[in-house]
Amino acid sequence: MKKLLCACLAALALLPASCAQPVEPDISAYDTAGTAEIPVEILGELEEDVLEDLVEAPKYVALTFDDGPRADTTARLLDGLLERGAAATFFVIGEQIPGNEPLLLRMKAEGHQIGNHTYSHVRLLKAEKDAVVEEIHKTETLLKEVLGDSSFWLRPPYGLIGAERSKLIRTPMIYWSVDPEDWKLLNKDKVVAAVLGAVQPGDIILLHDFYSTSVDAALALVDALQAEGYDFVTVEELFRIQEVEPQAGVLYARPDRVRTWG
Ligand code: NI
Numbered sequence: 001m002k003k004l005l006c007a008c009l010a011a012l013a014l015l016p017a018s019c020a021q022p023v024e025p026d027i028s029a030y031d032t033a034g035t036a037e038i039p040v041e042i043l044g045e046l047e048e049d050v051l052e053d054l055v056e057a058p059k060y061v062a063l064t065f066d067d068g069p070r071a072d073t074t075a076r077l078l079d080g081l082l083e084r085g086a087a088a089t090f091f092v093i094g095e096q097i098p099g100n101e102p103l104l105l106r107m108k109a110e111g112h113q114i115g116n117h118t119y120s121h122v123r124l125l126k127a128e129k130d131a132v133v134e135e136i137h138k139t140e141t142l143l144k145e146v147l148g149d150s151s152f153w154l155r156p157p158y159g160l161i162g163a164e165r166s167k168l169i170r171t172p173m174i175y176w177s178v179d180p181e182d183w184k185l186l187n188k189d190k191v192v193a194a195v196l197g198a199v200q201p202g203d204i205i206l207l208h209d210f211y212s213t214s215v216d217a218a219l220a221l222v223d224a225l226q227a228e229g230y231d232f233v234t235v236e237e238l239f240r241i242q243e244v245e246p247q248a249g250v251l252y253a254r255p256d257r258v259r260t261w262g
Pocket of ligand 1: 067
């Protein structure tokens, strides 16, 4: 800066010409061997930091389970999730709650999210509007009796609800982005392969804790994906992590993808 100012003033003939003479940089004060190495070292460290960040960047995924709770299979699933430190989300059917209240309390105590899958697993798309409200309200009431006041997000059975009936829903609605059709495969290895072939960070995986093969598959998936650096979080946490504010009456395939009515 000083040199530049000096050169400009010299050009204006306000200073002696000597001031404008090019000055050879004095490098004697520097250890040239050292200066050659320092930038490489810094660059190396930076690259390593960036690399570390990339390697350690958490990958989040949400396991969701429909159609429970079911005493034997759900309890075994909860045991396995607890052992592995994995959270999940359970969309429960209202008529299966009586007798399974301890399972709901366990889910809550162990950090899982609990949602509403209607009272009797009806097709909301075709149901009368009164029935839609009743199916959801009955399950919500049962959930509140056991778990206290909370917002229980809805997963419409079969993922079907439609634009008209979605206007009746006062919570966010959760579809899925990975569906291995575990209820049809009923085979642990095939379900695991189907999920591993499709899963991406931020996905919502659909499974059913109603089937023993699905519980086996879920626990094998947690092991496989944790080894790949995935963290298992609830759907609610997935929204929070992605900084998406979920809206009531909107059906989400993932926090960043709304399911359209088609
Ligand atoms: Ni279902």
